[in-house]
Amino acid sequence: MFNRNVIGASVGLGSCLAAGVGLKMFKKSEIDKNDTRVKTQNENRKVLLDGYDLKQVQVIIRHGARTPIHTMYNVEQVDYSSKLFMGDLAHTVYNYKSVNLDGGPKPKSTYDAHYSQPERLLKGKAIRGDLTKLGQDQMYVIGRLLRKQYIREAKLIDSEFDPEQVYIRSTNTNRTIGTARCIVAGMFGAESLRKLKEPVEIHIDEGTKDVLLPRTGVCHVLRQINHYAMVHGGDLPGLRENRLLIEDLLDYHPDGTPGKHKLNFIDIRDDIVARETHGYPYPDRLKPHRPMIEENASKVMYYAFCAHQESEREVAMKLSTGPLVKLLLDTIENAENLRQKMYIYSCHDSTLVGLLGLLDVYDFKWPPFGSYVIFETYENKEQQKFVRVSYNGKDQIVRRCSTELIPLEELKTNIGHYAVDKAEYEEICASDILEVIAQDVMAQEKGEVEDIEDKERSDTPAGM
Template sequence: MFSSNFQRLMLGAGGLLATGTSVQVVNRENGPYTLENGRRRLNLDGYELKMVQVLVRHGARTPIHTIKHVPEVEYDARQFLTDVPHTSCSYVVRGIDGGERPFSKYDGYYKNRYLKGGALRGQLTQCGQDQMYIKGRQLRREYVDEMGLIDAQYSPQQVFVRSTNINRTILTARCVLVGLFGRENLNKLEDPLVIHVEKSECDPLVPRTAVCRTLRQINHAAMIHGGDIPGIKEDRWRVEQCLGITEPDHPKKHKINFIDIRDDLVARETHGLHGVKCLDSMRREIELNASKVMYYSFCGQHEAWRDLAMQLSTGPLVKMLTDNIDNMNENKTKLYIFSCHDSTLVGLLGTLDVYDFTWPPFGSDVRFELYENRRGQKFVRVSYNGKDVTIRGCTHVLCPLEEFKAAMQSYAIDESQFKKICDSNILEVIAKEMLEQEKDEEEDEETSERSDVPAGM
């Protein structure tokens, strides 16, 4: 445990950081379940669904990264990127304040980055459009047909749609809404469907490494040096040898990144294109190592950074989600749809303590459902890709609202707190504390002996 200097700095920055959280793979399934046709189902008798917040990763896209020294596959723009008619409708994109859509720096970056075949990198494909249309149909079945949470016809008073300010997530939101309400119904609206976005430097739906120095340092430590982590490093050497781009005797300069390799391979696999033969035998290692580096990038590679990283990656998002629950009676919204990214979900799953080191597939979703029982007590149910999860600080799947909010309090931060921590020297303080702790341990000759002696002896 670090000294009071570290804790004072966090409190001074407005944080309520809970230090010392360990990484866990959680598979808790306790809660009020019943058996139905041999399957365990959550018993919701006596509970009324009041509100749902859905965070969905965009659908399948063209690769952002391609593997160096490997021939590219072709992504014909006409074949992959044209609109699928049954997923399209009339819509407008507006700022979160209702004004004009802000300029997208990300799309500005992508606009001239072409793949072989003419398609741009990082764009939602026809496959992705269909995926997200199906996701919308699923939401309709659950929240219109089965639970009656919202009306069958779209109502902006009941449904709020927000996306990151990137074309693939905006189109994802469109496809989900068409699946949810139907193309013809949406095209008949007196006012066009609105998808809200925010400037990237202010957007809680994405980890903001570009504007947060502290988070950028954490992110770069994993992205740049993650390939040197024992276990990952040896796999990196094997991949580099396979691709013929380095020698294990000279491993200092990284030629590959597991996240980049995975990105290219998954895009190929998803769209039925040929893979990279020499990597077939290492596909599992590539997937696992990429998932680890992604987690370390947004949840911290070192345990001492972990809660801080989660707070900066997802704190404003967690604050927004809890605020929406608190303001439920005031704003009347029953269904929130947030279109975002794998980085969003990885950070959030880490904060919830349910990340299992499996990369969130295209179209993955995390849902926060708010229920109320006959006594007026409220509960939060969290699910990931259709499976109920018991998050940190909660003892059951149906988590009492106050218990849920208490668990999230250490991570939820507003914009002013976010900026204070981003501008602080907190990582330097942590590093100094770690060095002092290690020095004390080295100088204490009895440390190793005492560790083997039972307490009280």
């Protein structure tokens, strides 16, 4: 039975698509107060709180279902190129444009250029990392949920799109830009958006400056941490034994020669999840080990942005997520001086893992497609600010805080020291701090010569 109530899931919708059925779900475009697709695990969560006024909402969301970025060794690729999977859904299409943060032309995307290189195309010429029709509809449904909670119930913003009330920002990839487009379509309806005099603007920063994504390619220290996880993580105790097992099952035996690298759990998981989500099979011999692959991939991802060793953790979190936390806290503190009341940040799993780790609520379960963290800002009658943080619809007690509804000053005390401005970020990135606090990491890398694949791994945030 086709399950329309799944949001942010990496499984549950795909089998019907692969069988060529269930396409009728992609035809719904009207704003329907009885739309059953907004019923989710958090449908009973109350946005309005007695004695408090909701002043602002910030949504940090992972993109929807996509084609794989990485594929498994010695396993035939599957074909995502058919019209069943790719192309824009009509009920998410309207006039929009991607612009730089200053309103100028959209910066070039090095990621999209990388994914679309001819030698990297998937079977059937599909582009790696592209948002699929299923992913678009997932994001449309989340947009409907946001409409239900913040327009219909909380009345925080108007039912018609107004850029004076809603700010939309994305990382510079097609899948996150498409995700932002679909969320807005779900919130306001494509038909209504098509009537606007001006296109909806999705704001984007140049990749080397973008605080929505860990910048491993420009920060020397963060690159070292990412390198340790992505290149050497498979040799850590516990992971190494599991890696060797999966390499045997895939008949993959790197011999140390150029082009031969150890299996990476993130790669294996990426291909499996894309197949599961879109209804494609993966090798039966891997199925008994699916939970182990998931767990180990989630660990490596955490180590890439929050570090493997406790001694490095604060530095890692400051560099991977501190600039984003500064943006979030600054936006909360300046709520009364800002035009917009709702902020949508379309991001990646790497963004969420770093943020969840910093908030100390990461459960070592990979954030599924469409996962989201929401910061809600409230005021009481004395005009004191409070913040409530939720993850996939469940309110969280974040790092060292005592309650789900957190006085702003308490939140700043407990996570504010992770927030870094441009000057502090650049100072840490240029330092040799790991040589002081992480001698094991440096010993692992001493005398190491990176080849092309290792360099790409180190420069690119885990999961990208």
